[in-house]
Every structure is written in C-alpha cells, then in structure tokens.
Amino acid sequence: xxxxxxxxxGDVKNAILKRIHDxxxxxxxxxxxxxxxxxxxGCARATMNRALRELASDGVIERKRKAGTRIKSxxxxxxxxxxxxxxxxxxxxxxxYRYALIERxxxxxxxxxxxxxxxxxxxxxxxxxxxxxxxxRAFQYEDRWINLASVPKARVQAxxxxxxxxxxxxxxxxxxxxxxxSTVNADQMLSEMLNVPLGAALFTLERITWFKAxxxxxxxxxxxxxxxxxxxx
Amino acid sequence: xxxxxxxxxGDVKNAILKRIHDxxxxxxxxxxxxxxxxxxxGCARATMNRALRELASDGVIERKRKAGTRIKSxxxxxxxxxxxxxxxxxxxxxxxYRYALIERxxxxxxxxxxxxxxxxxxxxxxxxxxxxxxxxRAFQYEDRWINLASVPKARVQAxxxxxxxxxxxxxxxxxxxxxxxSTVNADQMLSEMLNVPLGAALFTLERITWFKAxxxxxxxxxxxxxxxxxxxx
DNA sequence: CAGTGGTCTAGACCACGTG
DNA sequence: ACGTGGTCTAGACCACTGT
Numbered sequence: 001x002x003x004x005x006x007x008x009x010g011d012v013k014n015a016i017l018k019r020i021h022d023x024x025x026x027x028x029x030x031x032x033x034x035x036x037x038x039x040x041x042g043c044a045r046a047t048m049n050r051a052l053r054e055l056a057s058d059g060v061i062e063r064k065r066k067a068g069t070r071i072k073s074x075x076x077x078x079x080x081x082x083x084x085x086x087x088x089x090x091x092x093x094x095x096x097y098r099y100a101l102i103e104r105x106x107x108x109x110x111x112x113x114x115x116x117x118x119x120x121x122x123x124x125x126x127x128x129x130x131x132x133x134x135x136x137r138a139f140q141y142e143d144r145w146i147n148l149a150s151v152p153k154a155r156v157q158a159x160x161x162x163x164x165x166x167x168x169x170x171x172x173x174x175x176x177x178x179x180x181x182s183t184v185n186a187d188q189m190l191s192e193m194l195n196v197p198l199g200a201a202l203f204t205l206e207r208i209t210w211f212k213a214x215x216x217x218x219x220x221x222x223x224x225x226x227x228x229x230x231x232x233x
Numbered sequence: 234x235x236x237x238x239x240x241x242x243g244d245v246k247n248a249i250l251k252r253i254h255d256x257x258x259x260x261x262x263x264x265x266x267x268x269x270x271x272x273x274x275g276c277a278r279a280t281m282n283r284a285l286r287e288l289a290s291d292g293v294i295e296r297k298r299k300a301g302t303r304i305k306s307x308x309x310x311x312x313x314x315x316x317x318x319x320x321x322x323x324x325x326x327x328x329x330y331r332y333a334l335i336e337r338x339x340x341x342x343x344x345x346x347x348x349x350x351x352x353x354x355x356x357x358x359x360x361x362x363x364x365x366x367x368x369x370r371a372f373q374y375e376d377r378w379i380n381l382a383s384v385p386k387a388r389v390q391a392x393x394x395x396x397x398x399x400x401x402x403x404x405x406x407x408x409x410x411x412x413x414x415s416t417v418n419a420d421q422m423l424s425e426m427l428n429v430p431l432g433a434a435l436f437t438l439e440r441i442t443w444f445k446a447x448x449x450x451x452x453x454x455x456x457x458x459x460x461x462x463x464x465x466x
Numbered sequence: 467c468a469g470t471g472g473t474c475t476a477g478a479c480c481a482c483g484t485g
Numbered sequence: 486a487c488g489t490g491g492t493c494t495a496g497a498c499c500a501c502t503g504t
Contacts, residue, residue, distance in 0.1 A: 183460075226415075
C-alpha cells in the first residue's frame with residue numbers, strides 16, 4: 001500500500017511471497033542469502049532480515065545458520081487463537097460471570113495424569129472440579145489438577161472465591177504450555193453439569209503447563225454445546 | 234540464559250514480563266516510552282523496540298502511537314495452531330493419502346452461505362463433496378463451496394484427481410481467511426461417510442477465504458472421531 | 467502541533483552447525 | 486574452519502494520533 005518509502009520490509013515480504021507462489025524458487029530449494037537479497041532489493045540487511053524472520057515465523061520458509069534459507073515444501077498455514085480468560089470471555093458477551101467450586105480433594109495422581117504431565121514421582125496433586133456460568137447458563141466445566149510439589153501454595157488456598165486459572169496466573173509464573181483441542185460426547189455427569197442432552201458433542205480444551213520442565217498443572221475444560229473458536233489469518 | 238551479550242531483546246522481554254507479573258506496572262497503566270526504557274536498560278532503541286513489538290504481538294501489552302504503551306488488563310494468551318495440508322498430515326503418520334470426489338454440482342448459493350461469505354449477489358457456486366482417507370480409514374469429510382465469480386477457472390476443473398484445497402492453493406492467491414473450530418454430532422450421512430456411530434462427537438473446521446474483500450471459497454471439514462489439534466505456547 | 471511508536475540504514479560482532 | 490543467520494548499535498526520518 002505504499003511505494004513512498006525506501007523499501008519496506010513489508011514490500012520485501014510480498015515480493016518474496018510472490019516469487020514463491022510463482023515458483024521462481026521451487027519448494028524445498030535454497031534461496032539466496034540475506035546479503036545477496038538485500039543488495040538485490042536495495043535495502044539494508046536488517047530490513048531483509050526482518051522480512052525473512054517474519055516469513056519464517058509465518059511458516060513459509062525455514063532458516064538455519066550456515067545451511068541457509070529454504071522454501072518450505074509444505075507451506076503450513078497457521079492460525080493464532082486467542083485463549084481468553086473465561087471471565088473476560090463471558091463478560092464480553094454481556095453476561096455476569098459466576099464461578100462455583102464443586103469439589104476439592106488432595107489425591108495421588110492417577111496413571112493417565114502422570115503420563116500426561118511426564119512425571120516420575122508420585123507427588124500429591126490437588127484435584128478441583130469447578131463450574132463456570134454465564135448469567136444463569138452453564139458455560140464450562142473444569143477438571144483441574146495442580147501439582148502440589150511445584151505449587152505448594154495451592155494447598156492452603158480454598159478456591160471457593162477465585163477460580164484456579166485466575167489464581168494460578170496471579171501466583172505462578174510458567175514457561176511452557178501445551179494445548180489440545182478435541183471433542184467428546186457428553187456423559188451423564190457432563191450432561192447434568194452443562195445442561196445438555198446426553199451424548200451432545202462438546203468442545204474440550206486440555207492445557208498442561210510447565211515451569212522449566214516442572215509440571216505445574218493440568219486442566220481439561222468442557223465447553224457448553226455450540227461453543228466455537230474463531231480466528232482470522 | 235546468557236549475560237554474555239550486551240543486553241539482548243530476550244533479556245529485556247523477560248525483565249519486562251517480570252515487572253508486569255510483579256505489578257511494578259499495573260494492568261491497564263502506561264509504561265515508559267521506548268527511549269526512556271532503552272536508556273534504563275542500557276540498550277539501543279531498536280533492541281527495546283523489538284522486545285516491545287514482540288510483547289505486543291504476544292498479547293501482553295498494547296501499543297499506540299502518541300498514546301504510548303500500556304499493560305493489557307486481560308493478558309490474552311494465544312496459541313498458534315498449525316493447519317497442515319491434509320495430505321501431509323496423513324502421510325506424516327505413515328498412511329497413504331487417498332482422495333475421492335463424491336459429488337460435483339453448480340448451484341445458486343443457499344442463503345446461509347451467502348450470509349457466511351458476506352456476498353450480496355447470487356453468483357453461482359461450485360459445490361464439491363469429498364472424502365479424504367488415511368489408508369483404508371475415513372479421515373475427513375469435506376463440504377466445499379467455490380465462488381465461480383471470483384474463481385472462474387474452477388468451472389472447468391473436474392476435481393477428480395486433485396482435492397479442492399491443493400488445487401486452490403496452487404491456482405488462487407488469497408489475502409484473508411477466517412477459521413472456525415466447532416463440534417457437531419454425526420448425522421446419518423456423516424456417520425456413514427466417516428464410519429462412526431450415529432451421534433458421535435466430531436471436530437469440525439470451517440474456513441472462509443477472501444482475496445481483497447472478494448470471497449473465494451467456503452469449506453467445512455468434518456474430522457474422524459478422536460481427532461485433536463495440539464500446540465505449544 | 468508535538469510526542470510516541472514504526473521503520474530504515476550501515477556497520478559490526480557473535481553463535482551455530484554444516485562440510 | 487568458515488559461511489549463514491542472529492542480534493546489537495547509533496542515528497535518522499516518518500506516520501499516526503491525542504491534545
């Protein structure tokens with residue numbers, strides 16, 4: 001949208017994308033180095049670097065030191081999904097957010113959980129079952145497990161007035177997380193909790209969080225029927 | 234992990250994240266400008282700029298010219314999901330990818346489709362129903378609609394030997410796309426197509442694609458039972 | 467209008483990883 | 486070992502937008 005500037009990194013990106021689309025550079029092949037390209041396009045290397053760096057982050061090319069930059073053979077499109085805090089998400093729709101703790105127990109972690117969190121030890125975990133409501137309507141059922149070895153403060157927190165996610169965000173920094181979207185048919189418990197027919201297709205989000213290889217918490221969230229996530233590319 | 238350098242943008246990011254976490258700068262409040270910060274941290278403004286730019290793209294802060302940079306009150310965590318081409322996805326698991334066209338018709342678009350694509354006119358659309366298999370197992374059912382006004386080449390393409398997505402990627406550039414994840418209970422048709430029990434919870438992905446405000450194609454993909462999308466933050 | 471972020475430049479040093 | 490990307494710097498001009 002501008003030819004006024006010197007040679008914007010955006011222009012470079014578009015030009016390179018066009019070349020890739022026109023297979024001037026074949027998929028899988030090596031493209032010229034930063035210095036060569038910046039000379040060809042008449043821009044500073046920093047500018048070219050930013051263009052290429054963003055293209056790499058967009059999944060269009062792959063860069064390796066010494067090896068150079070090559071066109072990805074399968075241009076993996078990617079979508080950025082915002083995972084809002086549930087309170088914001090609900091309040092944004094105009095409803096009141098309400099939270100309720102259903103059950104709070106300390107347990108030894110079941111095998112599937114140990115496998116999921118990649119832990120050897122049998123440290124105790126805090127198991128929380130909660131509901132989130134939008135106005136009077138059930139919005140989400142949450143099955144939360146917190147590793148007490150890495151988050152000992154959780155042992156003395158009742159979680160009756162604050163939901164686990166908000167508490168964790170405030171109290172515990174994390175470094176890595178894994179998110180899994182899947183679906184499930186509502187069983188008896190879920191159908192009652194979420195007030196949906198038995199067998200209804202539900203959207204689920206699992207989230208595992210670590211701090212430097214130490215697992216902090218695992219959560220599985222079951223959304224009300226009809227929930228959807230949307231994003232733009 | 235390095236104090237060797239001068240002051241890396243990564244260090245700056247971490248330092249700022251820590252300040253936000255420690256509420257040195259309260260949510261919603263304004264933080265100092267780039268110049269002030271770069272002086273305080275002893276780095277060039279370009280370095281500070283990159284750190285702040287990435288933090289903004291991570292959804293931690295919000296930046297506006299003249300207005301300054303402020304901490305987001307609701308730090309929206311976001312996940313980047315890779316949306317692979319189905320052939321790659323299947324072949325990556327070691328199965329053969331197979332594609333089958335079920336039905337190909339030219340129609341006037343139904344109302345819901347016109348609404349979805351935000352189009353006034355009643356231009357004809359090409360409607361394709363397809364199946365994708367992993368080995369002998371049904372993997373995905375695809376319901377695809379292509380706007381013939383914007384993609385006239387599709388009219389003379391049989392789509393018997395190439396799937397719509399691969400053809401479109403090769404032939405038609407696009408500028409914007411919207412992706413929607415949701416779930417559905419398998420109806421009679423889906424249960425037969427995907428070989429799952431009636432009512433099974435299925436993962437669905439809708440995708441609408443534009444080129445400069447002109448709608449190109451709408452697709453709704455129904456995945457086999459048990460499908461999940463996963464990502465790391 | 468004036469302040470803040472957005473971007474470009476030209477040059478430099480460094481780290482990684484292939485050959 | 487050495488080439489390629491990764492990053493930092495110091496300085497400059499520009500574009501947007503709140504006042």
